[in-house]
Amino acid sequence: MMTAPWCVLGDFNIVLKMDERIGGNPVNREESREFMDCLNLCGLEDLPFEGSKYTWCNNQGIGKRIYSKLDRILGNIEWIINFNFKAHFREGGISDHSAMILKQVKHDTRHSFKFCVMWTLDPHFPQIVKEEEEDSHHLFCRCSFTKETYQLISTWAQFDFQAKSIEEVTQRITNISPAKRRLKIAAIFAACVYNIWKARNEVLHKNLPTTPGAVSQRIHTHMTIFLNSKGIIME
Structure with missing residues (x-):
């Protein structure tokens, strides 16, 4: 790279x-x-x-x-x-x-936060995210857009569980068996985090409208590419 x-x-x-x-x-x-x-x-x-x-x-x-x-x-x-x-x-x-x-772009003294996808390539990124406190009052968890996207994902992902923190998600994924299904759920979770936050930043910083259906489709695409690279076909 x-x-x-x-x-x-x-x-x-x-x-x-x-x-x-x-x-x-x-x-x-x-x-x-x-x-x-x-x-x-x-x-x-x-x-x-x-x-x-x-x-x-x-x-x-x-x-x-x-x-x-x-x-x-x-x-x-x-x-x-x-x-x-x-x-x-x-x-x-x-x-x-x-x-x-x-x-x-001319310099603007107003500094708005912008998330860069490539930050996720840093080996310390997952740990930094884990260290951030999360609870049911977190905007991400309470967002109606996220909930609607979750409902659409559930129609093709064939799983149904909700969690209030990254730690809880990680623990529940760890307990899933067999290993192939565990990898599928982990891929879906990773694709969800990436695409929902990407959609959020596109709306905030690029003024690009999106819908839960479009985000669900992007999640499916990213997840499928990853699983195919591992020789796993999504059922």
């Missing part, structure tokens, strides 16, 4: 998420899996962006027109920490692709 600041931009000719295409064939997880695996391996994620969400159009007539997000500006944690930039995608012009502009 690259340890120096790294920014990658261009036409990747593939969508990443289910909602990144309008028209044509529906997006399926298989077509995005290789690209998602590559980004995870390289430690890259989308920079905050403004402008057009869909960066390509086939310019066909009514009933045949397709819009997709094929162009991206990505950065690793070193880039995000050291350079305050965001992506701007202009509306369509002469080309069938939107123009991409890397814009420097």
Whole structure:
């Protein structure tokens, strides 16, 4: 994995998420899996962006027109920490692709907290999270969005238990048998924590609306990729 600041931009000719295409064939997880695996391996994620969400159009007539997000500006944690930039995608012009502009964000004295996904790569991250006190009054536990997402996950995850702290979750997962099911539940839990907080930060810091259904789908995708890498097929 690259340890120096790294920014990658261009036409990747593939969508990443289910909602990144309008028209044509529906997006399926298989077509995005290789690209998602590559980004995870390289430690890259989308920079905050403004402008057009869909960066390509086939310019066909009514009933045949397709819009997709094929162009991206990505950065690793070193880039995000050291350079305050965001992506701007202009509306369509002469080309069938939107123009991409890397814009420097002016310094703002107001400092809002932003969670970076790559923090989870630090070996000390799990312990730091564990040390934070959690109880039933924690906003995360009481959030109606989280509860609705949990209900949707339960329809395909085939498990039903709730816990009030990370310690309780860890203990209950440890007691699950057989080992294959224990690994599945652990993968679901990890995907839940990652995607629910990612969705929260997208709403707060990128103004990107989301729904419990979309988060449930992302959780399923991340969990499936992990389990497949272990040779386990989700039933």
